Amino acid sequence: MNSSAPLSVVIPTLDAAASLPATLATMELARAQGLLREIVVADGGSADATAAIAEAAGATVLRGPRGRGQQLAAGAAAASGEWICFLHADTKLEPRWCEAVQRFIASPENEERAGYFAFRLDDASAPARRLERLVAWRSRVLGLPYGDQGLVISRRFYASLGGYLALPLMEDVALVRRIGKRRLVLLDATAVTSSARYRRDGYLRRSLRNLFCLSLYFLGMPPRMIGRLYG
Numbered sequence: 001m002n003s004s005a006p007l008s009v010v011i012p013t014l015d016a017a018a019s020l021p022a023t024l025a026t027m028e029l030a031r032a033q034g035l036l037r038e039i040v041v042a043d044g045g046s047a048d049a050t051a052a053i054a055e056a057a058g059a060t061v062l063r064g065p066r067g068r069g070q071q072l073a074a075g076a077a078a079a080s081g082e083w084i085c086f087l088h089a090d091t092k093l094e095p096r097w098c099e100a101v102q103r104f105i106a107s108p109e110n111e112e113r114a115g116y117f118a119f120r121l122d123d124a125s126a127p128a129r130r131l132e133r134l135v136a137w138r139s140r141v142l143g144l145p146y147g148d149q150g151l152v153i154s155r156r157f158y159a160s161l162g163g164y165l166a167l168p169l170m171e172d173v174a175l176v177r178r179i180g181k182r183r184l185v186l187l188d189a190t191a192v193t194s195s196a197r198y199r200r201d202g203y204l205r206r207s208l209r210n211l212f213c214l215s216l217y218f219l220g221m222p223p224r225m226i227g228r229l230y231g
Helices: 020-025 028-032 050-056 068-078 097-106 108-112 126-142 155-160 171-179 196-201 203-218 223-230
Strands: 007-013 036-043 060-063 083-086 091-093 114-121 151-154 184-193
Touching (some): 007 020, 007 068, 020 050, 020 091, 036 050, 036 068, 050 060, 060 068, 068 083, 068 171, 083 097, 097 151, 108 151, 108 155, 114 126, 126 184, 126 203, 151 171, 196 203, 203 223
Parallel strands (some): 007 083
Antiparallel strands (some): 083 151, 091 184, 114 151
């Protein structure tokens, strides 16, 4: 741990051994630049080598119940940095993310804002590019970046919002709605996320399912029930 560095990275995991190494590798530049204080991996009971991979990379591993909302909340509670970057285990940050985050946290006006990364999929297909444009529109116009775009936020602001709720699904939507569109900032860097679910289910089918689940959440259906449909 670099106790003088400002940023803690919190990653929730569940059987993420295949994707986690690449995600952790993107942290090395931040460590070298003195930006990274620590990595906290909040594991929800992985049966594979996730915990061992994280520990080998120098991360602190928390073990607890499965559920991304409560895993994120536990990771944030254990983190000691003045700023926190929440990141999914199958999301890789491009090299210039360090400079983008450093510029963001250096501005006092951002102490009550949150930054998110541009969304990109690890798929060169046309449907992937269309989805990326849709996500950019949703984030910009509706103020709804999802967790796979990462979130950079000051510890104090995060605490004032009540942090992540212990939800099995939609924990990211719940938090960004409390942040509010005007306090969300697109960072000048990209988060590259796995397209495995979209390739497996089909881009149109998966996108429509996600939209349907989001609509049910806005209509007040409990996230636990929505999770049965999400898959």
